[in-house]
Amino acid sequence: NSPEQWRHLQMDLTRYQGNNAHVEIHDEGRGWIAVDRVWLSAEGVQHGAGVDWSVLDDESTDSATLLADPVRAEALLAAGLVDPARYGDAWNAAVVNTAQELRRLDESLPQPIRIISAAEAPHGFDVPLSVRGDPHQPGDLVERRALENLGGADTLQRFRNGSGRRELARWITAADNPLFWRTQANRLWARVMGRGVAATTDDLGAMGVPPENRALLDHLAVRLRDNPSRRALLRDIVLSRSYQMASAHPDPRAQQVDATNGRWHRSHQKRLTAESIRDAILAVSGRLDRKIGGTSVPVHLTDFLTGRGRPGGNGPVDGAGRRSIYIKVCRNFLPAFLTAFDFPVPATTVGDRSVSNVPAQALALMNDPFVHEQARLWGEKGMKVAEGEGLVAAIETMWQQAFGRLPSA
Template sequence: GPDGIKALGGVLGIVASAPEQQRRLKLAQWITTPGNPLTSRVIVNRLWKHHFGNGLAATPNDLGVNGVRPTHPELLDWLAAELVSSDWSLKQIHRLILTSSAWQQSSQPRKEALDVDSGSRLLWRFPPRRLEAEAIRDNILLAAGTLDSRMEGPGFSGFKVEAENVRHYHPKEAYGTTDWRRMLYMIKVRQEREPTFGVFDCPDFNQTVPNRSRSTTPLQALSLLNSPFVLQQAGL
């Protein structure tokens, strides 16, 4: 908005009263200009976070002076340079990370290292990670032999829709074969938590946050024992 334009000063080269379309265009051009060193760093830091659970900089939404300093600034800069030199190929960065010794090393703990760096921020081992909700659901389908691994195509919903004056969403009590795709293809509904795996810290689509919350609650065990989805898969 205009306040944001004022805060950026003359960086974008437009006045605060400029039309919205022009403001958006100038902002996009500023973000992607070759002279902006932040864009590539932010991208590779988020890719690293996706694979390791934490970014090289622990504040993925703030790589500025108010954020946490990167644990490995030279590595962050090198990955950012690789992203730019590979014509912004995300696949190339994924390949570099997944073939690195840091990603392929054991997660076995060592007492002397734990005493110094219990959070594995210095990458002396691969940090143990809990499965996310999506991986838990997909692995249940895989173990039951029902996983539909087709790519692309329409998504599916975990809710029944009742349309009156407004739309009401009710958790499904039975699931068909069209619901057995990877959770990546599940249609997300604002204001409604996924009925079975919402307790496993699925993202809240009413908020924009840099990190997914991590909790351990009795509801997670009860959900795996009693949810219609899990019981149906266990009986197949």
């Protein structure tokens, strides 16, 4: 935070002797930063040779080309001792016009959104295997290459560019890698249909359950590989006849032939996810905000959500009516209502959610303040229907909103 002033920053690396290190520099906000030089020294503070001011005596600095030279520009801008009129149009072309153009471009840019991300290292290197996990006992050098258990030993794929992460990602997602596309397609199918074509969505290897309908899994994998749009594949699945089947087949012989329903002669019964339950409650009460996009809504913190790292802001009980996908997820402070209905802990990827049926779920529906608030709104909405159309119409409307069908005798 020192605009247009050079600063000397020093870091003590005594504790990091023998370790690899890199210097990473970020500007703050809409500002900018310039780095003059970076050096290592065992003798404490070393300010270096500084700027060569002799370039100011060079009478040939009368053109935009010479003024644009990095060394000359550094000296001229840092000194503040030169009369710009001496250089006339050359000064304007090299400094003034450029500064004005940069300022204009900067003002046209939106405010940046900060996220945590990884940057590719320009120069990668191989690292040794730590003996028994101890970083102070380096073993043999391990090359950057593909994974042996995924075919890397057969292909002898070696990574040479940067860290190798980009090459690894391209190798995994290659069109001729069936494991990746089958795994992705199987997870999408399981997400919609209630069970994967291969039951073990997190393991399509030797320890997993093989798919009974291999042709279906291959068809989905090829479909996703040719068009890597998950939304398009999900649309195809929900519009298919398989998705629209009932959970009971009219022919009893089908159950005898396909007892496990591995051939999908009927639909699997599916539990609503935690997000679907919450969104359905908001939809019934009329509070659901269907707007797409926007910032996350802070999680509502109860008295039981305490501990280190507790968020500073407390969100509304109903999450401002936004869909559950827009509720901010803090790993150690998850929404209490969602966790009661098997909301996954965001510590790792979850291919197949756990399903439970515990008393805490019924208690949440009876006692949670969120449910009470939405029930009140729903009741007020039903009373308005009763006042205008009668009690019978109100009962039929609320029944249809809750169950998706009219009440029967």
